Amino acid sequence: MICPHCSIELLYRSRGDGRCARCRKRFALEPRGAPLRLHDLRVRALSDRLRDGRDLRYTLTQFRYAAARRRLPELNRVANWALTIWCGVLLWGTFILALVSGLAVLTVIGIGVALLVGGIALNLAARPVLRRLTTVRMPLTAERLVTDVLEPWQKVYQQWPPGMIDEDQVPIPMPASPRYALVCPNRSVLACLAANGVPAAYDMALLEDPRQVPAGLPVLVLHNASLPGLALARDARQWFGPRARVLGIAPKMVMDNEGAIRLRERPTRRADRAFLAGEPVSEREVRWLAAGWWSPVAAMPPAALLRAVSRAVERIDAQWDPERAQARRVGFLSWPAA
Known part of the structure; x- marks a missing residue:
């Protein structure tokens, strides 16, 4: 590994006590024992990628998925x-x-x-x-991330990696007069959007339950690429009619993407997926879901989430509020500082 302080290459025998043999500074993670062979420089690289060069906030869950990308268990x-x-x-x-x-x-x-x-x-x-x-599950649990990665990291650096937030501690503000609602049953996604200023930027209510949506608002729906996720999308279209905008993620967005987080449980029952006959999914997507595959929306990095929400709002404004859409295009409505 490379020393995170003086950048020299360290053989295992040169770092056995958790310190660099040259600069004698302590590092947080030994890749031979850390989950997913994480080390200090890789944690920093993952943090930089999730922050996207503009100091975006990301959750523990988003970091966990980013760390596991291309490191999931093999089917064979x-x-x-x-x-x-x-x-x-x-x-x-x-x-x-x-x-x-x-x-x-x-x-x-x-x-x-x-x-x-x-x-x-x-x-x-x-x-x-x-x-x-054969199932494919996350090799790094939330508990192990905290105990085996973040606690050692905090002992050395006195804080979490830059930009990381605990989704359970992030308040989800409700605008006084919301103009849009976003429904996602995943707390990590809502916490990421809240921490990056979405409620203030768009006067948007962030909700876990579609039954909490105020009457008359356009509704954005974010869901897993899974049977329960597609069931949520179906229910949203039935409940909200043309006000519903389903943003995904759809199975076709991830099933051929080697860089996506694709997890797998046991094959699903025919009765559980019968509703797909009336949904806008291909036969290939149905087979993928039937085999037990799914992909979590919480694996989307902050920049991708913000981009999806921004584009959806632009489309809604173009349809229902052309003047506001024009103001947003010319920069009259600016993104607030996170």
Whole structure:
């Protein structure tokens, strides 16, 4: 790893006590033991990326997803472990058989090779089933992020990484006279939008429950790319009619995106996804959801969330309030300082 203080490359034996062998300053995270092999410079890089060069605020959850991007468990891991265990058992079994059976060495080797080939063939045949039943979950929980990353970080740097906020501690203000409402059942998303000034910028009410939406307001809907998320989008369109603007995320936005956070539970029941027949989703998206895949809207970085909200408001204003839309385009309505 690179020392976060003096930038020299440190071999493991040069940093065993949690200090740089050259400058003797302490660092927070040892990549060999930290979750997702995090180290101080990577935490800083993730923080800079989430802040987007303009001091945006981001939540613990957004950081956790950013850290796990491209580091999620593989679908073939169960099959690979099964094959590894089989090869190990076979190796030792063949060795013991050669010692105690009295069979010729070539005979024992032949038996071992036959069993190896059979095991590989069986493993390959079982892989589709194993892949279908294998889950993909976050390798870093919120609790481990706090205890194994943030607490050591705070001991060294006396504060959290720049821009990070605890979504449970962020107040969600309600404008006195809201012009728009945004519904998202994820507290992290609402906290990010609130911390970055969205309620003041747009006179926007940020709500977890669609039943809390004041009468008559245009409603923006942010949801997971999941069966419950699409059910929320369906309900919003039914409840609010043309006032509803579903921003996503849709399965098609993430299912082919290698950089997206794509998680997986067990395959869903046919009855649970029957409502998709009347929804604007493709057959390929339905199959993706049926296989148990989903993607959290909380994995969207702050800049992407703010951009989605801004564009949605512009479209609403263009339709319902052209004068306000023009004022926003020429800069009369400016973004407040976060």
